[in-house]
Amino acid sequence: MFEELICRMSGGPMDELPLSALLDEAPVxxxxxxxxxxxxxxxxAYEALTGADRSGLAxxxxxxxxRCDFCAKGCPVPEGRRAFSPVSHNGDIIARDRQRIPxxxxxxxxxxxxxxxxxxxxxxxxxxEVSELTRSGQAYSVKGFIGDSPKMRRVLDMIQSVAQTNSSxxxxxxxxxxxxxxxxxxxxxxxxANGPFVKVxxxxxxxxxxxxxxxxxxxxxxxGADRNKxxxxxxxxxxxxxxxxxxxxxxxxxxxLLSFLDDRVVYPLGGNTGQEVDVxxxxxxxxxxEAMAREGRFRRDLLFRLNVVRVHLPPLRERDRDVQLLRKxxxxxxxxxxxxTVKGFSEEAARVLDHYPFPGNVRELRNIVxxxxxxxxxxxxxxxxxxxxxxxxxxxxxxVQGPFDAAGRLPERSAAGSPGRGRETWAEAERRMIVEALMxxxxxxxxxxxxxxxxxxxxxxxxxxxxxEG
Amino acid sequence: MxxxxxxxxxxxxxxxxxxxxxxxxxxxxxxxxxDDKVVVLPQAxxxxxxxxxxxxxxxxxxxxxxxxxxxxxxxxxxxxxxxDVVGPxxxxxxxxxxxxxxxxxxxxxxxx
Numbered sequence: 176m177f178e179e180l181i182c183r184m185s186g187g188p189m190d191e192l193p194l195s196a197l198l199d200e201a202p203v204x205x206x207x208x209x210x211x212x213x214x215x216x217x218x219x220a221y222e223a224l225t226g227a228d229r230s231g232l233a234x235x236x237x238x239x240x241x242r243c244d245f246c247a248k249g250c251p252v253p254e255g256r257r258a259f260s261p262v263s264h265n266g267d268i269i270a271r272d273r274q275r276i277p278x279x280x281x282x283x284x285x286x287x288x289x290x291x292x293x294x295x296x297x298x299x300x301x302x303x304e305v306s307e308l309t310r311s312g313q314a315y316s317v318k319g320f321i322g323d324s325p326k327m328r329r330v331l332d333m334i335q336s337v338a339q340t341n342s343s344x345x346x347x348x349x350x351x352x353x354x355x356x357x358x359x360x361x362x363x364x365x366x367x368a369n370g371p372f373v374k375v376x377x378x379x380x381x382x383x384x385x386x387x388x389x390x391x392x393x394x395x396x397x398x399g400a401d402r403n404k405x406x407x408x409x410x411x412x413x414x415x416x417x418x419x420x421x422x423x424x425x426x427x428x429x430x431x432l433l434s435f436l437d438d439r440v441v442y443p444l445g446g447n448t449g450q451e452v453d454v455x456x457x458x459x460x461x462x463x464x465e466a467m468a469r470e471g472r473f474r475r476d477l478l479f480r481l482n483v484v485r486v487h488l489p490p491l492r493e494r495d496r497d498v499q500l501l502r503k504x505x506x507x508x509x510x511x512x513x514x515x516t517v518k519g520f521s522e523e524a525a526r527v528l529d530h531y532p533f534p535g536n537v538r539e540l541r542n543i544v545x546x547x548x549x550x551x552x553x554x555x556x557x558x559x560x561x562x563x564x565x566x567x568x569x570x571x572x573x574x575v576q577g578p579f580d581a582a583g584r585l586p587e588r589s590a591a592g593s594p595g596r597g598r599e600t601w602a603e604a605e606r607r608m609i610v611e612a613l614m615x616x617x618x619x620x621x622x623x624x625x626x627x628x629x630x631x632x633x634x635x636x637x638x639x640x641x642x643x644e645g
Numbered sequence: 646m647x648x649x650x651x652x653x654x655x656x657x658x659x660x661x662x663x664x665x666x667x668x669x670x671x672x673x674x675x676x677x678x679x680d681d682k683v684v685v686l687p688q689a690x691x692x693x694x695x696x697x698x699x700x701x702x703x704x705x706x707x708x709x710x711x712x713x714x715x716x717x718x719x720x721x722x723x724x725x726x727x728x729d730v731v732g733p734x735x736x737x738x739x740x741x742x743x744x745x746x747x748x749x750x751x752x753x754x755x756x757x
Contacts (some may be wrong), residue, residue, distance in 0.1 A: 231751060238656045239731045242710035247660045247689070269657055270708030271729060388742060632714045638722045 202369030202413060203372065208295040212237045212252040215294065222302055223410040224278075225373040226271030230403055237297065242269045245280055252282055253296055265302070277302040318357050321504050322497045326489040330357070336362035337484050343436065345421075345481045346459040347486030351538030354459040355419060357488060362415040367455060370414030373407050378423030386428060387444055396445025408441045408452050415455045421481065423471065424464030429474045436480045456481065491533040491540060498529060501537060505544035506556075513628040515548055520556045531565050546604065549628060562604050606641040609634070613643070646703045647734045648694065649683065654734055658711040659691035665734055669742075676742045688748055691715045697722055707737045707746065 198218035200203050207216040210508040214232045217240070226239060236353070239518050240248035245332065246253055251262060261283035267275050271439055281298045320331060337344060338361050346354045355374070362372045368550055380388060391406025398581075407416060418424070424432065436456065437439060440449035458481050467473035491498060502520065506546070510517050524547075547560040608627065616622035622636040647654055648661030655661035659726055668680035695715060698706060719726050719729045730737055732752025738745035 235753070236656075236732065237752070238650075244657070244660060246656060269659075269712060272714055273713035273728070274714050451740060510736045542706060632718060634713060635718045635721070637719065 200413065202371075204299040204301070206237065206240065206297040208237050208252060208297060210293060210295070212295070214240045214304065218352060219405075219410065219412055220371055222405060223373060223414075224270065224276065224299060225268065228402060228404060237551075238297075240279075241297070241299065243267070244282055245279065245282075248548070250282060251284075252297075261298075268299070300567045304612050319360055320353065321500050322494060323500060324489075325499045326496040327494055327497060329487060330488060333486055334360055334364055337361055337486065339485065341367070341455055342483040343456045343458065343481050344484045345464075346457065346486050346488065347464075348459075348461065349534075349536055350472065351460050352488035352490060353534075353537055354461075354488060355417070357378075357486065358415075358417045358419070358457045358459060362417070365415070365455070367414045371411050371419065371496030372415050373411035374406050374417040374419060375429075376419050378420035382428060383426045386431065389428070390431065390441050390443055392444035393446045396443070398447070404443075406443060408435065408439060408454055409450065411453075411454045415457055418456065418458045420460060421458040422460040422464055422467060424472065426472075429477050433474060433477045433480065436477075455550060493535045498533070499525075501543060502528060502538055505541050506548065509545050509548040513548055515551070515628065516554065517548055517551050517556060519556045522556065523558045524556050524561055527561065539555065549608070564604075602641070605637065608642065609637060609641060609643060646698060646701070646705070647737060648709075649734055651735055652732055652735070654707060654709050654732060654737055655707050656682045658694060658706075658708045660688050660689045661694065661708075662686050663675075664694065664697065666697075666703065667738060680717075685691065694754060698722070705741065707741065708736075710713075 195216055195218075198207075198216065199220075201218055202220060203591070204221035204223075205218045206214055208222055209215050214235050214237060217229050217232055227240065232240045232579065236253075238250075242633050243250075243264075245264040248264070248266070250264070261281055263279060263281045265277070267277050268644070270276055279300045279302050283296045283298075284293055285296050286293045320327065322328070322331070323403050334357070342357075344361060346357050348354050358374075359372055375385075375389060377385065385408070387400075387404065389407050391404045391409060392400050394400055394403050418432075436450075438449075439451055439453070441452050442449045464478050464482075468475045468478050491501075502525075506517060506519070526542075534543070543562060543565060546562050548557045549562045551557070609623070611621070612623040612626045616626060620634055620638075621631055624631045627634065629637075647665040647667075648658050649655055649663040649665055650661065650694060655663075663686065664684050666682055666684055667678060670677040670679050682701075684697065685742060686697075691712060695718060697703075698719060703724060705727065707727045708732050709731055710738075711726065711728045716726055716728060720735060727741075727746055727748045727750075729749045730734060730746070730752065732750070734753040737746060740750065
């Protein structure tokens, strides 16, 4: 039935016009639906966006395939309307990995060539990047990066030229320096920007699962493989595949990746036939791959192939005045998010932050500002609003002698507002903050969430993370 | 509990305005349906549904799309969540009773 419909749409037999292959090349998620709203065909970008396999989608009602909020908010397809102008909607979908993805979807009724048969064309654009920019006010930054230091300027200058090549990129840098952001920035600045950006964390999955995740598998390849799976390489066709934590890849999979980089063909598990894939590889690691290669834990030939273009992200402690820029930026972000009116940092708090080494880099600075905005009850973030662990540093610079004792440490009482708190880590502080809020709200989580300025589900998640009994 | 869209499993947990709550007696050889009711919600809300899950002491939720946050919350509360299931609610219940239901199942009749 569906093949007939496709033939009618394309005006000829499927083998004359490979509609499916044609749609696969489109950089945006597309679905063809019959007049009953059932999926006839989806393209590769649709699979990448929803995480669903096309073989499981054929014949399924569109609302079950896409899971868009538009289905319940006036979409003409389930309403059975047969005549309407194309409609667009900004909403969200729930992907198969349970992620909520902001999208802009457009539905159009397309009459067929002979006028007898019509179909719906659904176009779904991934709006994650736009949404993130709008939310965090990053529009004034370069490619999502905020920085004015010479080292960061060099990196930012590189993005455009690196993006224009098709070479593999290796991003190195300490944890929290923004490797993921850089990978996405390179992708977005490249000719592949409209193609998929698919990320795989090589350290997050056991070897066997990772192989199937990357290269896909055929039905029956192993116990539990009840359907074909395309794999991330194929999902990233026409776009970029970001392999983060590449240093955690096993030697066996390193060989398979090396083979792909040589011939650009992927062989799914359980299959003998390869499929050519056009993917740009961007890899990232915080590990020293050269040292690993010397120790025999990373293949030198793979390192050479990945290392065509290398971009090193400097740690925050080497980024001079960027700390101030980032501090202001995150303050704005969290004030908006938590609906607070904190205007800035006190001189003392700013000085401590300026001299803190930030071993966790930008991510740590972000967390510190989030913590401080949560705690701050005045218009300016004071010393006592900062997490105490950052005050437990080595000798302070001369100009900050005031609040420090002779040993160059901040006396316990100076971290006031919290008598008897002692030194605590970020996690301990957050846990304490939650327990205090729960006590103040007499165990009512809704009220506790309000006191903390969080959503209820954020509080639930954090309660769970800290193992606080619910 | 099964969030509903008509007679089918609702495409999204957070957008369901009706839920089917089935009480089973599993002490015997075959599970026995003690109660089977449909609760109509004043508005679609994942948080309201989560509260209902807890207040009704639900131990299994069968749904299609569910946000990671609510999935984690429910599993943390020791509720078994079988998600990414599509098809008629009756078929889901039957498969659950038969012990054959898994996350990701498509319960619509398959061609061939």
